[in-house]
Every structure is written in structure tokens, then in C-alpha cells.
Amino acid sequence: MQKQGYWGYIFTLPFVVNVVVFLLFPIVFSTYISFTEWDLFNAPRWIGLDNWVRVLNKHEFWVSIRNVFVFALIFVPIQTIMAFVIAFMLNQAIRAKGLFRLFYFLPVVTPWIAGGVVWVWMFNYQYGVINWALESMGLDPVKWIDSSNWLMVISSIAIVQVWKGVGQSMIMILAGMQNVPKEVLEASQIDGANGWKQLTKVVFPMVTPMVYLVMILSTISAFQAFDVFLGLFGSITTGIPERNMVPNLLVYRDAFLLFKMGPASATAWLLFVIILVFTLFQKYFEKKWVHYD
Amino acid sequence: MSKKFSAISLMLAFMMIFSACSSSGGSTDGEASPDQSTDNKEKVTLKIGLPGSYEVTSKEIIDGFITSHPHIKVEIQEAPWGDFTSKIATQIAGNTMPDVWFQENATILSYGQRGVAEDLSSYIEADLKADEYIDGLFSAKAPDGKVWGVPHGINPIALAYNQDVFEKAGVAVPTDDWTYNDLIEASKALTVKEGDRTSQFGFIGSFSITNGWFPWIKQAGGSALDDTLTKSRFDDPKTATGLQQLYDGLDQGYFADIDFLKANGGELEVFASGKAAMYFLQYSLQVNMNESFADTNWDVVKIPKGVDGKRYVPMVANTWLVSSRAKQESKDAAWEFLKYYLSDEVQDMIVKTGSTLPVKKSALDQLKDSTTKPLNKAAFTDGIDEGGVTLDENATWSEWRILVQQVVNEIMVGNVSVEDGVKDIHTKVQEVLDSSK
Structure with a gap:
């Protein structure tokens, strides 16, 4: 018994070291430096709650929180619904199914740099393909990412994030759908369920755990949005307008461009609290619609 | 014993792996x-x-x-x-x-x-x-x-001009005696509109700092900071005038705007292809010009003189x-x-x-x-000798520059007026400068 325990410690040691060094230590250390003034070079100086107060008093922080909330509220439902619908369609007996799956998954493996360039061009106010299409239909062009209306900009970026992420979510839900027993579907068909009823009364309830997982992961990725903003705006130094900021951009700017680790850590912790509350909120409603049996 | 030895060997192996990773x-x-x-x-x-x-x-x-x-x-x-x-x-x-x-x-x-x-x-x-x-x-x-x-x-900047575009338009090429008004007037003359669209602009209206808003505010008599680099000068009407001139060029369509540049491959591509006649070119970019656009017929002169007759050549x-x-x-x-x-x-x-x-x-x-393009490299060397200026760099430059750029971008795409923009910039920049004292 003792010998077994001995080997257990040995084999888990690398993972324990990994957790301590790369998870626990950063958590504890970032908490500590959020109460200090630290420029990465000189020793941290304890300043109490100053960073927290300063961050919470900054207009740009609240703007970034507003943006990321709206971003999540637009992105998560659209991504989840689209992923579900596409997965359902690709789960049917259709031709070139593999090709369609590849088509929807392609954006997932496309680097943000390349995707950003393409979307920037598509969103171009005067010369972009989207406005060209609108104008062809007699509609006015839209300032998708240059608009003074922050909601328009955040919505446009959320759509790009859906383009990038829907493939991954679709694969997860598709995996869930493929686990739905054929017998169940056949039985429902015999009982007179049409396609819509099968989808809503049989398939959906059985894949709700996957849908729930997709929602949780999408929510976290929405609150951690960073690449999509940099991909579309270029870089922080080129001047992303304050009204379009999200918390992770502020964290990156403060930590690595301005060497203000204290405010960066405080912002990161505040973001963590928000994600936690949002996830707990989703968890609270989990039992009402997610079926694990 | 052998098991202990195995365990120690295993740990040593892990240590070697970790140490290899940390080289x-x-x-x-x-x-x-x-x-x-x-x-x-x-x-x-x-x-x-x-x-x-x-x-x-x-x-x-x-x-x-x-x-x-x-x-x-x-x-x-x-x-x-x-x-x-x-x-x-x-x-x-x-x-x-x-x-x-x-x-x-x-x-x-x-x-x-x-x-x-x-x-x-x-x-x-x-x-x-x-x-x-x-x-x-x-x-x-x-x-x-x-x-x-x-x-x-x-890396200073100079005024690059596409000789073929000037010749075709019958406009005299720039000289070292040009002022910014000459630049604006020539830009208007060189702009070619085809229906609603512009096929050729007089000048590339970049609004980044080095070849964009900074030379424009300096020529107008303004500045980003004062001589002590501790006070914002964005409340100076001359600073606003410079920004207004740049904005007017973009708004009235004789300076190529950001949409046009993005849709046409960027500043160098637009200049080299003759879709814009002039450009504030940074010295280092001559390498890209010669590598990618060897056939373009171009040269440089010193950037134009400011309203006070002095020249301000931003250099990074x-x-x-x-x-x-x-x-x-x-x-x-x-x-x-x-x-x-x-x-x-x-x-x-x-x-x-x-x-x-x-x-x-x-x-x-x-x-x-030197026999490589641009032939008139003296526009750079004599330019900095005559009026080389840094970008008002101080210890907090990285921070206030981002804040300025955020608002300048908004001004130049027409989301914020110059008047409101400079007020906003002034407050923010002064806050950063004060916080570093």
C-alpha cells in the first residue's frame, strides 16, 4: 500500500509542479501585485487598494466592461444557435458532408492575422465588399468598425468572432448529436414526430449538455476577447478608440506597453470576478434546461 | 534498492527535461x-x-x-x-x-x-x-x-513625390522652398476624380505620428508638449490648426484616406503606383521602395517649411x-x-x-x-541638420502617445471635431504628464 503511494507521488510530481508553478503561483502573485506599484524592474511597492480604486474610477474600465458584456450577449447566443443549426444540418444524410464540415471548420484554423486582414477589407467603408453589396441593393453603406456608434462596432466584431468560433462549437454539438441513438429517432418517427418535433423534442434535449458546454466556453472566450480586436484594429499603439476597448486590451497595454503591472493585475482580477459571476449565473439555470439522463 | 534507484533516475530524467526546457x-x-x-x-x-x-x-x-x-x-x-x-x-x-x-x-x-x-x-x-x-x-x-x-x-522623413504623376498633370515638382500651403494647393491640382470616386490623390494623408499628425501640428506653430516636455500644448490653437489642415485634406478628398490606403495595399503601394502623388516618407522605407517598386520614378525633397518659415523634420x-x-x-x-x-x-x-x-x-x-533612389538623399540629411526634431519624447511618451493617437484617429475619420478632440487630448495628456512627477 505504502509502495503504491510512493509511486503515485512520483508520477504525479510533474503535474503537481506544473499546477504550482504555472497556476497557483501566478494566481497568488498577481493578487499580491494588484496591491503594489510594480514596473517589472524595481521591487514592488505596497500601495494597498490604490490600483483597484484607480481602475474602478477610470471611465475606460467601465466602457470596456460594457463592451465585453454586449460583445458576449451578441456573440454567445448567435454562436450557439448557429453551431446547433449547422451541426443538425451536417448530421443529415447529405452529399459532400465532409466537405461542408471542412468548410465550416476552416476559420478555426485560420490565423487571426490573415482573418483580420480579410475582414478589415470586407468592412472597409468605401471599398469593402459588404458595403458594395448594400449599395448594389440601393442601401446606404455602413461604417462597420469605424463608426462613432460603439454598438455597431462591437456587434460587427462579435460577428467576426462567430465566424472564427462557430466551427469549433459546431464540432462539439455534432459529436453530441452523433451520440443520439438511431432507435430513439426511429421510435419518435413511428410515433408521428416530424423533423421539427424531432429536433426540438428529441435531439435538442439529448444534446443539451453539449450546448451548455458550448455556451460556457463561448462566454469565457467572449470575456477574454483580445485577438479579434487586435486583428481588426491593428495594434494598441495605433490607437484603438476608448469606446471600443475591452478589458484584455487594457490589461495587455498596462502590463506590456506601459509596464504598470499593478493596474493590469487589478483589471485582470476584476475581469475574473465578472466571468465567475456570469458563469455561476449560467450554472444556476443549468438544471432548468440541461438534461444529463 | 533497485526501485529507489529507478525513482531517482526518473526524477533526474524530469530534472534534465525541465533544465533542457529552461535553456x-x-x-x-x-x-x-x-x-x-x-x-x-x-x-x-x-x-x-x-x-x-x-x-x-x-x-x-x-x-x-x-x-x-x-x-x-x-x-x-x-x-x-x-x-x-x-x-x-x-x-x-x-x-x-x-x-x-x-x-x-x-x-x-x-x-x-x-x-x-x-x-x-x-x-x-x-x-x-x-x-x-x-x-x-x-x-x-x-x-x-x-x-x-x-x-x-x-529615421527622418522627407517629402517623396512621384515624378510621372507630376509630369502627366503638368504640375511643377516640389522644391525645398515649398510651404505646407504649396503642398495643399498642389494636392488639389493633382487629385483626379472619376464620378464619385477618386482615382488619384495629391498626397497620402497618414495620421500616424511620425509622418502624420506630428509634422502637421509642428508646421502650424503648434506642438505636442512644451519645451520642458512637462506640459501639454494640445490646448494651443496652432496645434488645432495643424490637425484641421490634415483633416480638411482628408475630408475634402485631396489627401488619400485610410479606407483608400487599406483597399489599395497600403501607403507605399498607393504612392508607388501613382494613386497618390506625394507622401511623407520615412528614410528606412526607401529600401522597401527600391525592392518592391524599383520602376517607380520618384525622388524626395525636404519636407515643407512651417508658417514661421522654419522647417521641422520629425525623426525617430x-x-x-x-x-x-x-x-x-x-x-x-x-x-x-x-x-x-x-x-x-x-x-x-x-x-x-x-x-x-x-x-x-x-x-x-x-x-x-549614392546612386540609388531617391537621388536627393540630402533632403533627409540636410533636413535633420536644418530642422530635425524628436517626437517630443519623454519618459511617458509611450503612454500619452497612445492616448493622442486614439483621439486623432477619431478626428480624422470624422467621428470627433478637431475642437472637441484637442480638448480631450489636452486633458488626458496633461493627466499622464502630471502623474509621472
């Missing part, structure tokens, strides 16, 4: 020293950080230093330009930074304030003759007299710094490297690369005989 990632030893037999104990190791690797700093220079300094073992730490900033930040935090590296001059100034950089004033005084160099040698000099680095090179510098935490022997080796870098031999190499202007006067003189 100096991204760093490579320089070319082997020609004298490998030299006793390593006597060798000083010098870690040189190269953002942009050998695409920015010629390998010939590093190899030359290794060959001529056999007692110094050179270790190169390189990273793509964009990644270097993050990498060096974490290296500084972990106290594993190189002994000498270069970054934007403004960043070096902030390093100086934080104690990262060694004051080089005594080294310069002892080993260099200041009159052999242009003023740019002291780009990293702080108001208190400390010098936090020496230039990797200077990348600056070498020596880590204040390096061992004294490594600091000395780093200074050996910088002296080598500032020597005639290397400054001549820099001239040949064309990627930046050297700071040694003798090397600059060689540019007069």
Missing part, C-alpha cells in the same frame, strides 16, 4: 569566435538583443564585432520586432535581459527613468568626440543630462541601451560593442544598408555619392 530560449550563440582555443575563463560574455533580428541589424556588423573582439563571447538574443517588446518586458522582470539591446528611443527614456538603462554620458565623454556626430547622437539625453543610450540609427530613432544590471565587465564589453557600432567602419556599413541614417557625419557625407 536560454530564442538565443543563439553568435558565430563561433575565430579563436576557439582562447581560454574561456578570460572571455567576457556579451548578450546582445536584436529586435527584428538581422533584418534590422546587419549580420555583417555583428560578425565584424565578433572577429575584431575575440576576447568577447557574443550571444545573440533575437525575436521578431513585434514580439521583442513583450519578450524584453518579461526578461526585465526575470532579470534575464540582454546586456545591450535597442528599442524605440522613447522606450529607452522610460527605461532610464525606471533605472533599467545605464547612464552612458561618462562613457561618451571619455571615448567619443561629440563634434564628429550629428545632434541625433544625444536623442536619448534626459533633461538632467543623463544619456540613456546611443542611436541604432536615425532606435536606441541602444546598456542594462544597468549587467556585470561591470559586461557593461564594458557592451560599450566596446557600441564604440564599434559608432566607428567609421560600421557607420559606413549602415549607409550601405539604407535602412537608417548613421549618426556619424563622415558616414553621412557618403550619401551624397
Whole structure:
């Protein structure tokens, strides 16, 4: 018994070291430096709650929180619904199914740099393909990412994030759908369920755990949005307008461009609290619609 | 016993794996020293950080230093330009930074304030003759007299013009006597509209700092900061006038705007293809022009004079710094490297690369005989001699510059008026300047 325990410690040691060094230590250390003034070079100086107060008093922080909330509220439902619908369609007996799956998954493996360039061009106010299409239909062009209306900009970026992420979510839900027993579907068909009823009364309830997982992961990725903003705006130094900021951009700017680790850590912790509350909120409603049996 | 031995072996294996992972990632030893037999104990190791690797700093220079300094073992730490900033930040935090590296001059100034950089004033005084160099040698000099680095090179701007476009339009090409009004009027004359669309613009209305908003506010008599670099001057009406002129050019359609530039491949592509007749070109971009657009018929003149008849030539510098935490022997080796870098031999190499202007006067003189485009390189060299200005760089430049750029972008796309924009900028910039006191 003792010998077994001995080997257990040995084999888990690398993972324990990994957790301590790369998870626990950063958590504890970032908490500590959020109460200090630290420029990465000189020793941290304890300043109490100053960073927290300063961050919470900054207009740009609240703007970034507003943006990321709206971003999540637009992105998560659209991504989840689209992923579900596409997965359902690709789960049917259709031709070139593999090709369609590849088509929807392609954006997932496309680097943000390349995707950003393409979307920037598509969103171009005067010369972009989207406005060209609108104008062809007699509609006015839209300032998708240059608009003074922050909601328009955040919505446009959320759509790009859906383009990038829907493939991954679709694969997860598709995996869930493929686990739905054929017998169940056949039985429902015999009982007179049409396609819509099968989808809503049989398939959906059985894949709700996957849908729930997709929602949780999408929510976290929405609150951690960073690449999509940099991909579309270029870089922080080129001047992303304050009204379009999200918390992770502020964290990156403060930590690595301005060497203000204290405010960066405080912002990161505040973001963590928000994600936690949002996830707990989703968890609270989990039992009402997610079926694990 | 054998199980204990196995367990110890396993742990040793893990330790070896971890230690292998933690070896100096991204760093490579320089070319082997020609004298490998030299006793390593006597060798000083010098870690040189190269953002942009050998695409920015010629390998010939590093190899030359290794060959001529056999007692110094050179270790190169390189990273793509964009990644270097993050990498060096974490290296500084972990106290594993190189002994000498270069970054934007403004960043070096902030390093100086934080104690990262060694004051080089005594080294310069002892080993260099200041009159052999242009003023740019002291780009990293702080108001208190400390010098936090020496230039990797200077990059001023000049007014580039596409000769074919001017000839076709029958407009006289720019001269060194031009004012900004001449530039505006010529831009109007050179703009070609086809229906609702513009097929050719007079000038590229960039609104980044170096070749965009900064020269425009300087020519109008304004500035970003005052002479002490502690007060914002965005409340100065002259500053607003400069921004307004740039905005008018974009709004009224005789300056190419950001949409046009993005849709047509960027500033260089637009200029080289003749879709814009003029452009404030940074010296280093001549390399790209010659590589990618060798057939374009173009040249440069000094950027136009301001309203007060003076010329203001914005120049950016990348600056070498020596880590204040390096061992004294490594600091000395780093200074050996910088002296080598500032020597005639290397400054001549820099001239040949064309990627930046050297700071040694003798090397600059060689540019007069250059036969590559642009032929009139004196527009750059005489330009900085006549009116070279930094971008009002101080220790908080990185912070206030982002804030300014955020609002300038909004002004130039028409989301915010110049009047409201400069008020906003002034408040924000002054707040940053005050917070650093």
C-alpha cells in the first residue's frame, strides 16, 4: 500500500509542479501585485487598494466592461444557435458532408492575422465588399468598425468572432448529436414526430449538455476577447478608440506597453470576478434546461 | 534498492527535461569566435538583443564585432520586432535581459527613468568626440543630462513625390522652398476624380505620428508638449490648426484616406503606383521602395517649411541601451560593442544598408555619392541638420502617445471635431504628464 503511494507521488510530481508553478503561483502573485506599484524592474511597492480604486474610477474600465458584456450577449447566443443549426444540418444524410464540415471548420484554423486582414477589407467603408453589396441593393453603406456608434462596432466584431468560433462549437454539438441513438429517432418517427418535433423534442434535449458546454466556453472566450480586436484594429499603439476597448486590451497595454503591472493585475482580477459571476449565473439555470439522463 | 534507484533516475530524467526546457530560449550563440582555443575563463560574455533580428541589424556588423573582439563571447538574443517588446518586458522582470539591446528611443527614456538603462554620458565623454556626430547622437539625453543610450540609427522623413504623376498633370515638382500651403494647393491640382470616386490623390494623408499628425501640428506653430516636455500644448490653437489642415485634406478628398490606403495595399503601394502623388516618407522605407517598386520614378525633397518659415523634420530613432544590471565587465564589453557600432567602419556599413541614417557625419557625407533612389538623399540629411526634431519624447511618451493617437484617429475619420478632440487630448495628456512627477 505504502509502495503504491510512493509511486503515485512520483508520477504525479510533474503535474503537481506544473499546477504550482504555472497556476497557483501566478494566481497568488498577481493578487499580491494588484496591491503594489510594480514596473517589472524595481521591487514592488505596497500601495494597498490604490490600483483597484484607480481602475474602478477610470471611465475606460467601465466602457470596456460594457463592451465585453454586449460583445458576449451578441456573440454567445448567435454562436450557439448557429453551431446547433449547422451541426443538425451536417448530421443529415447529405452529399459532400465532409466537405461542408471542412468548410465550416476552416476559420478555426485560420490565423487571426490573415482573418483580420480579410475582414478589415470586407468592412472597409468605401471599398469593402459588404458595403458594395448594400449599395448594389440601393442601401446606404455602413461604417462597420469605424463608426462613432460603439454598438455597431462591437456587434460587427462579435460577428467576426462567430465566424472564427462557430466551427469549433459546431464540432462539439455534432459529436453530441452523433451520440443520439438511431432507435430513439426511429421510435419518435413511428410515433408521428416530424423533423421539427424531432429536433426540438428529441435531439435538442439529448444534446443539451453539449450546448451548455458550448455556451460556457463561448462566454469565457467572449470575456477574454483580445485577438479579434487586435486583428481588426491593428495594434494598441495605433490607437484603438476608448469606446471600443475591452478589458484584455487594457490589461495587455498596462502590463506590456506601459509596464504598470499593478493596474493590469487589478483589471485582470476584476475581469475574473465578472466571468465567475456570469458563469455561476449560467450554472444556476443549468438544471432548468440541461438534461444529463 | 533497485526501485529507489529507478525513482531517482526518473526524477533526474524530469530534472534534465525541465533544465533542457529552461535553456536560454530564442538565443543563439553568435558565430563561433575565430579563436576557439582562447581560454574561456578570460572571455567576457556579451548578450546582445536584436529586435527584428538581422533584418534590422546587419549580420555583417555583428560578425565584424565578433572577429575584431575575440576576447568577447557574443550571444545573440533575437525575436521578431513585434514580439521583442513583450519578450524584453518579461526578461526585465526575470532579470534575464540582454546586456545591450535597442528599442524605440522613447522606450529607452522610460527605461532610464525606471533605472533599467545605464547612464552612458561618462562613457561618451571619455571615448567619443561629440563634434564628429550629428545632434541625433544625444536623442536619448534626459533633461538632467543623463544619456540613456546611443542611436541604432536615425529615421527622418522627407517629402517623396512621384515624378510621372507630376509630369502627366503638368504640375511643377516640389522644391525645398515649398510651404505646407504649396503642398495643399498642389494636392488639389493633382487629385483626379472619376464620378464619385477618386482615382488619384495629391498626397497620402497618414495620421500616424511620425509622418502624420506630428509634422502637421509642428508646421502650424503648434506642438505636442512644451519645451520642458512637462506640459501639454494640445490646448494651443496652432496645434488645432495643424490637425484641421490634415483633416480638411482628408475630408475634402485631396489627401488619400485610410479606407483608400487599406483597399489599395497600403501607403507605399498607393504612392508607388501613382494613386497618390506625394507622401511623407520615412528614410528606412526607401529600401522597401527600391525592392518592391524599383520602376517607380520618384525622388524626395525636404519636407515643407512651417508658417514661421522654419522647417521641422520629425525623426525617430532606435536606441541602444546598456542594462544597468549587467556585470561591470559586461557593461564594458557592451560599450566596446557600441564604440564599434559608432566607428567609421560600421557607420559606413549602415549607409550601405539604407535602412537608417548613421549618426556619424563622415558616414553621412557618403550619401551624397549614392546612386540609388531617391537621388536627393540630402533632403533627409540636410533636413535633420536644418530642422530635425524628436517626437517630443519623454519618459511617458509611450503612454500619452497612445492616448493622442486614439483621439486623432477619431478626428480624422470624422467621428470627433478637431475642437472637441484637442480638448480631450489636452486633458488626458496633461493627466499622464502630471502623474509621472
